[in-house]
Amino acid sequence: MAFLKVVPLEEALKVINSFSLKPKIEEIKLEEALGRVLAEDIESPMDVPPFDRSTVDGYAVKSKDTWGAGETNPVKLKVVGEINAGDMPKIELKDGESAYISTGAPLPKGADAVIPFEEVDRENEWVVIYKPVYPDYGVMKAGADVPKGKLLLKKGTKLSFKETALLSAVGFEKVKVFAKPKVAVISTGNEIILPGKDLKYGQIYDINGRAISDAIRELGGEAYFLGIARDDRESLKEKILEGLKYDMIILSGGASGGIRDLTASIIEELGEIKVHGIAIQPGKPTIIGLIEGKPIFGLPGYPTSCLTNFTLLVAPLIKKLLGQSQEYRKVKKKLAHKVFSVKGRRQFLPVRIEDDKAVPILKGSGAVTSFIDADGFIEVPENVEILDEGEEVEVILFGV
Numbered sequence: 001m002a003f004l005k006v007v008p009l010e011e012a013l014k015v016i017n018s019f020s021l022k023p024k025i026e027e028i029k030l031e032e033a034l035g036r037v038l039a040e041d042i043e044s045p046m047d048v049p050p051f052d053r054s055t056v057d058g059y060a061v062k063s064k065d066t067w068g069a070g071e072t073n074p075v076k077l078k079v080v081g082e083i084n085a086g087d088m089p090k091i092e093l094k095d096g097e098s099a100y101i102s103t104g105a106p107l108p109k110g111a112d113a114v115i116p117f118e119e120v121d122r123e124n125e126w127v128v129i130y131k132p133v134y135p136d137y138g139v140m141k142a143g144a145d146v147p148k149g150k151l152l153l154k155k156g157t158k159l160s161f162k163e164t165a166l167l168s169a170v171g172f173e174k175v176k177v178f179a180k181p182k183v184a185v186i187s188t189g190n191e192i193i194l195p196g197k198d199l200k201y202g203q204i205y206d207i208n209g210r211a212i213s214d215a216i217r218e219l220g221g222e223a224y225f226l227g228i229a230r231d232d233r234e235s236l237k238e239k240i241l242e243g244l245k246y247d248m249i250i251l252s253g254g255a256s257g258g259i260r261d262l263t264a265s266i267i268e269e270l271g272e273i274k275v276h277g278i279a280i281q282p283g284k285p286t287i288i289g290l291i292e293g294k295p296i297f298g299l300p301g302y303p304t305s306c307l308t309n310f311t312l313l314v315a316p317l318i319k320k321l322l323g324q325s326q327e328y329r330k331v332k333k334k335l336a337h338k339v340f341s342v343k344g345r346r347q348f349l350p351v352r353i354e355d356d357k358a359v360p361i362l363k364g365s366g367a368v369t370s371f372i373d374a375d376g377f378i379e380v381p382e383n384v385e386i387l388d389e390g391e392e393v394e395v396i397l398f399g400v
């Protein structure tokens with residue numbers, strides 16, 4: 001077994017990228033599309049609005065009939081009909097005519113402007129106009145909002161309420177999206193119990209199961225938390241076999257060479273270990289394997305190590321399956337204070353972002369608050385012992 005023969009991070013990423021898992025596409029109803037990722041470019045199949053539309057309640061007119069109108073010499077136009085929203089106007093305006101029109105209604109033929117009712121007077125079948133209007137006054141032209149054929153959304157876009165609204169505006173009832181990768185999540189360890197149960201001495205509540213499951217959901221995947229495997233062969237094997245129903249499996253804890261660290265030996269029994277050990281800290285004891293063609297990750301048990309390695313290794317694979325860029329999300333900041341690192345170790349340190357500063361969080365990988373207080377982490381390369389205050393750093397961000 002490739003036990004703790006550490007490889008560089010880049011090699012681990014290459015291994016993950018070589019897995020044969022491919023993005024899948026499915027067509028779903030628009031009403032279920034929120035948060036999903038588009039699998040196609042979307043061009044508008046129609047003009048919005050589809051017709052020249054009144055933007056006010058008022059009078060549809062031929063604008064040229066109003067030219068020359070003034071306070072002392074108003075123009076009077078005959079009101080020959082009424083058009084409401086949803087109507088198909090049957091009227092065609094002739095010179096000197098107007099029609100009452102409501103907001104959102106199509107302009108009748110012959111009209112090219114709409115004057116709001118508060119700007120005119122009504123005298124029986126006449127409307128009295130005191131100022132000239134120009135063509136398109138009070139009108140939204142067909143296609144002025146969204147022209148037919150325009151590229152509206154690109155493949156890979158995550159749909160928020162704005163995009164679903166736009167798709168609705170142009171009449172999409174269904175859309176093609178990337179299928180959510182289905183990820184089994186397993187926590188391991190005799191000491192780990194689920195919230196809702198009383199803690200006995202020596203026990204702690206599960207952090208990684210919750211954090212990984214919800215990080216997967218934030219990315220757009222589907223997480224299946226299979227619970228906590230105890231530190232025994234049978235329990236762990238049973239959960240891993242159950243996990244093979246899904247596209248991939250993520251375990252946390254039990255990854256290092258300790259006496260009860262069974263993960264590696266079970267993966268080897270059921271499949272193949274591709275990586276056991278990455279030359280980074282945290283993350284040295286990480287395992288990457290394949291069982292029946294399904295990737296399986298054994299992430300370190302320490303919560304901050306676990307989530308840092310999830311972000312470095314697993315998140316790019318989930319993003320790839322969702323047709324998105326695998327790049328880490330990064331921002332450049334200035335280091336708020338000096339940090340020391342161990343020479344010969346490539347370290348990732350959690351940092352909090354405050355304005356243009358990256359503030360290092362130095363509680364250690366074992367603390368849950370190290371990642372909860374952090375916005376991301378910075379890399380301290382192997383050959384660097386000190387990063388100085390004010391130095392520019394790239395922060396790899398947690399989350400989406």
Ligand SMILES: Nc1nc2c(c(=O)[nH]1)N[C@H]1C(S)=C(S)[C@@H](COP(=O)(O)OP(=O)(O)OC[C@H]3O[C@@H](n4cnc5c(N)ncnc54)[C@H](O)[C@@H]3O)O[C@H]1N2
Nearest residue numbers: 187189205206207208209253254255256299300301302305
């Ligand atoms: N002799 C050495 N011991 C350790 C080393 C080392 O180099 N030499 N490295 C430490 C580092 S760094 C890490 S990371 C951990 C990795 O160990 P495992 O991946 O085998 O994880 P565990 O031993 O199972 O757990 C470590 C720690 O994290 C807690 N944990 C585990 N799962 C969860 C969970 N789901 N929710 C909350 N907390 C969890 C667990 O209780 C332990 O405290 O090894 C170090 N030891």
Ligand code: MOO
Nearest residue numbers: 282283284300305
């Ligand atoms: O490897 Mo541990 O994951 O360094 O914190």
